[in-house]
Amino acid sequence: MATLPLTLSLFTLPKPRLSLSSSPSSSMSSSSASFRPQLRRRSKDSATVSFAYTAGPPTDPIVTENDPKVDVSSSRGESVESPRNAISWGLLSSLLSQHKLRIAVSIFTLVGCTTCTLSMPLYSGKFFEVLIGKTPEPLWNVLSKVAVLYALEPIFTVIFVINLNTVWEKVMSNVRAQIFQRVLIQKVEFFDRYKKYGLCCCLKWAALRAFALALNGAPASGRRDWFPGISRDFQFSGSRILQLQQVSSAQYWVGELTALITSDLGSLKDIVSENISRDRGFRALSEASYSSLSKRGWNNMHPVHSIPRTCTTSGVTYAYGVCFSCSCSVNLVALNQLKIILQLSRDSSLGSFSSFAIGSYFLAAAECYEFSAIYKRSTVPIFKAHGMAQALIADCVNETFSAIRTVRSFGGEKCQMSMFGNQVLAYQTSGIKLGTFKSINESLTRVAVYISLLALFCLGGNKVKAGELSAGIVVSFIGYTFTLTFAVQGLVNTFGDLRGAFAAAERINSVLAGAEIDEALAYGLERDIKRQEVHDKNFGLFFVSDSDRNNQSLNMHYMSSLKSTSSLGTLAWSGDLCLEDVHFSYPLRPDVEILNGLNLMLKFGTVTALVGPSGAGKSTIVQLLARFYEPTKGYVTVGGQDVRTFDKSEWARVVSIVNQGYDTLVGERGGLLSGGQRQRVAIARALLKNAPILILDEATSALDAVSERLVQEALNHLMKGRTTLVIAHRLSTVQNADQIALCSDGKITELGTHLELLSRKGQYASLVATQRLAFE
Ligand SMILES: Nc1ncnc2c1ncn2[C@@H]1O[C@H](COP(=O)(O)OP(=O)(O)OP(=O)(O)O)[C@@H](O)[C@H]1O
Numbered sequence: 149m150a151t152l153p154l155t156l157s158l159f160t161l162p163k164p165r166l167s168l169s170s171s172p173s174s175s176m177s178s179s180s181a182s183f184r185p186q187l188r189r190r191s192k193d194s195a196t197v198s199f200a201y202t203a204g205p206p207t208d209p210i211v212t213e214n215d216p217k218v219d220v221s222s223s224r225g226e227s228v229e230s231p232r233n234a235i236s237w238g239l240l241s242s243l244l245s246q247h248k249l250r251i252a253v254s255i256f257t258l259v260g261c262t263t264c265t266l267s268m269p270l271y272s273g274k275f276f277e278v279l280i281g282k283t284p285e286p287l288w289n290v291l292s293k294v295a296v297l298y299a300l301e302p303i304f305t306v307i308f309v310i311n312l313n314t315v316w317e318k319v320m321s322n323v324r325a326q327i328f329q330r331v332l333i334q335k336v337e338f339f340d341r342y343k344k345y346g347l348c349c350c351l352k353w354a355a356l357r358a359f360a361l362a363l364n365g366a367p368a369s370g371r372r373d374w375f376p377g378i379s380r381d382f383q384f385s386g387s388r389i390l391q392l393q394q395v396s397s398a399q400y401w402v403g404e405l406t407a408l409i410t411s412d413l414g415s416l417k418d419i420v421s422e423n424i425s426r427d428r429g430f431r432a433l434s435e436a437s438y439s440s441l442s443k444r445g446w447n448n449m450h451p452v453h454s455i456p457r458t459c460t461t462s463g464v465t466y467a468y469g470v471c472f473s474c475s476c477s478v479n480l481v482a483l484n485q486l487k488i489i490l491q492l493s494r495d496s497s498l499g500s501f502s503s504f505a506i507g508s509y510f511l512a513a514a515e516c517y518e519f520s521a522i523y524k525r526s527t528v529p530i531f532k533a534h535g536m537a538q539a540l541i542a543d544c545v546n547e548t549f550s551a552i553r554t555v556r557s558f559g560g561e562k563c564q565m566s567m568f569g570n571q572v573l574a575y576q577t578s579g580i581k582l583g584t585f586k587s588i589n590e591s592l593t594r595v596a597v598y599i600s601l602l603a604l605f606c607l608g609g610n611k612v613k614a615g616e617l618s619a620g621i622v623v624s625f626i627g628y629t630f631t632l633t634f635a636v637q638g639l640v641n642t643f644g645d646l647r648g649a650f651a652a653a654e655r656i657n658s659v660l661a662g663a664e665i666d667e668a669l670a671y672g673l674e675r676d677i678k679r680q681e682v683h684d685k686n687f688g689l690f691f692v693s694d695s696d697r698n699n700q701s702l703n704m705h706y707m708s709s710l711k712s713t714s715s716l717g718t719l720a721w722s723g724d725l726c727l728e729d730v731h732f733s734y735p736l737r738p739d740v741e742i743l744n745g746l747n748l749m750l751k752f753g754t755v756t757a758l759v760g761p762s763g764a765g766k767s768t769i770v771q772l773l774a775r776f777y778e779p780t781k782g783y784v785t786v787g788g789q790d791v792r793t794f795d796k797s798e799w800a801r802v803v804s805i806v807n808q809g810y811d812t813l814v815g816e817r818g819g820l821l822s823g824g825q826r827q828r829v830a831i832a833r834a835l836l837k838n839a840p841i842l843i844l845d846e847a848t849s850a851l852d853a854v855s856e857r858l859v860q861e862a863l864n865h866l867m868k869g870r871t872t873l874v875i876a877h878r879l880s881t882v883q884n885a886d887q888i889a890l891c892s893d894g895k896i897t898e899l900g901t902h903l904e905l906l907s908r909k910g911q912y913a914s915l916v917a918t919q920r921l922a923f924e
Pocket residue numbers: 340734736737742760761762763764765766767768769
């Protein structure tokens with residue numbers, strides 16, 4: 149297993165397009181573009197270490213000679229591929245191919261149990277003929293054969309069900325794990341893109357109310373950046389509501405993703421596990437199609453030659469319906485079967501049966517073909533809507549109960565009930581529509597089957613009366629007809645489930661269609677999983693077969709340009725962290741430049757405070773340092789190295805971020821901790837992580853005075869000997885920083901110590917004055 153390539157290669161990481169550029173920033177057009185660091189080689193390295201890349205400062209000489217690794221892909225003219233479907237036939241077949249033996253056993257036992265089932269009517273007819281004395285055979289002889297069939301059928305069935313079910317459960321576990329992984333390694337903008345900004349009305353209302361309170365008596369600018377100018381409580385209530393909004397909208401999307409991985413993949417799983425029974429799925433298909441096997445096969449199998457011809461003709465009549473309903477390879481199968489019917493009608497003494505079958509063939513064929521087309525067209529949107537409605541219900545439940553305190557505090561129960569009711573009604577409507585379509589489909593099939601039965605009863609009855617047919621043959625024939633009727637019914641149901649499964653797969657594929665894998669993250673993850681797979685068997689789920697080795701090698705080839713991981717620790721524990729001429733726009737708002745040529749150096753082992761008006765871009769800087777996004781232009785460097793030359797999982801090891809109590813996940817019992825306790829847990833984690841770079845983003849803003857003091861003490865301890873960036877709205881908390889950087893309009897406009905900045909009497913000084921005023 150350890151040698152198999154990882155799943156993420158299956159998800160087709162876009163092919164690499166590394167290039168050695170003479171202009172370090174020219175081709176870094178967008179942070180949303182795939183990780184394509186402008187890796188440049190220092191000339192002094194080139195003679196000795198052919199693949200050693202460094203990202204020097206922009207003024208460094210750039211080596212333009214070709215690198216073999218880079219050229220391999222670029223010379224092929226490979227471009228970035230659009231990601232393949234998350235769920236595809238290729239994926240399923242590659243996963244199924246891992247269970248060849250079980251599949252072979254399933255096929256063998258399926259043939260076995262179908263043979264038993266289809267032989268039963270034959271022996272029923274014989275039994276009837278022996279009873280009425282038409283066949284001079286001992287009764288026990290027929291009965292013993294029936295007993296063997298009755299004994300074998302359940303044995304074959306149980307082996308078939310167990311094997312097929314096991315295979316499909318295993319395949320679906322892999323698929324589930326891989327979809328989960330595929331979502332997990334998306335770029336952050338994937339999660340931004342799908343965040344629903346339509347929040348539940350009580351939160352909107354609460355936010356508006358808080359804003360109205362805060363605005364009371366303040367200038368009605370409506371801008372967030374006057375918050376520092378108003379009272380501290382108002383400031384907190386405003387920012388708290390905004391954060392709650394963000395948390396809430398994230399949960400909303402999380403609900404949809406949860407539904408994708410649970411209920412949508414559930415319908416895919418059910419297509420086999422729910423259709424594995426006696427009357428559905430493969431079993432029904434094999435029973436319905438068995439009779440369309442070659443005439444020779446039937447003749448060999450059945451001692452009474454007239455029965456097989458009759459039954460074959462009848463069986464084919466039903467089998468065509470199945471083929472048409474499934475609308476797959478219709479014409480080939482139909483033509484082939486028509487040929488068999490014509491042959492039979494020539495040979496058979498039962499010409500009228502065959503003629504009837506041929507007539508009904510064309511009639512029902514046309515009907516089924518048209519019906520299946522209409523059915524397909526009309527039900528796919530309903531299946532989709534049903535899936536979506538289910539997901540929305542999950543969202544609503546998730547949102548309501550995870551934010552139950554907020555709902556309570558704003559009296560939002562009614563609002564949530566109304567929203568839930570609305571979604572349940574939508575689910576009910578789509579469920580009723582779906583049920584109606586299913587029942588119409590089923591009833592129409594029954595009508596077709598009953599008409600055929602009635603006609604066959606009339607024809608068969610008349611022929612028995614006229615002495616042209618034996619009663620035993622008619623009994624067998626009726627038995628076959630019922631068997632096939634059940635099989636066709638089962639297939640119609642399976643067909644309905646298939647549509648649901650296709651709709652679910654389509655939904656999963658559409659959610660992940662425009663998504664972009666974060667390669668720099670995926671690569672590190674892949675490497676780590678490979679290492680850990682030996683100890684943790686759970687990671688085995690994320691492996692697929694050899695079929696995607698090509699993707700794997702391309703990806704490895706591309707990522708092999710990354711620097712060795714050992715050097716990162718050394719650099720981060722001694723070097724400065726710099727933002728050099730950083731420009732940045734969020735991928736979802738590429739026209740709005742948030743950072744505009746920002747320069748900032750965080751000296752190793754010192755504390756830098758980042759302050760500035762709301763919306764200036766402070767948190768954006770944190771996101772770039774954490775590498776949730778990459779700069780549109782410019783560099784983030786550590787010890788002089790572009791951080792993009794390291795994979796993201798390595799980078800995550802050298803950066804610790806302590807956010808507010810809202811973002812801190814503290815496990816199942818986290819709900820019992822106070823804000824201050826949670827914050828201290830978060831700090832303890834950062835301490836344990838022992839990373840050289842520490843980022844504190846409003847780490848104490850949500851705390852009361854006592855908790856703040858305790859947390860601040862813990863932070864002071866944590867900051868020692870690390871490169872620290874502190875973001876705080878309360879300027880009183882950052883006065884002791886080694887340097888204070890004021891961020892405004894996407895740049896650092898003032899830089900110095902607290903006293904230096906005060907004496908400069910600039911924006912920082914006026915911010916301090918405004919806050920003092922507010923607290924007085
Ligand atoms: N994921 C995102 N996608 C698009 N725009 C964003 C995103 N996150 C933030 N922004 C925008 O970027 C700008 C800067 O936001 P940022 O959060 O960095 O400011 P800030 O200085 O940290 O503000 P505050 O002090 O209020 O936290 C804002 O206009 C904000 O709306």
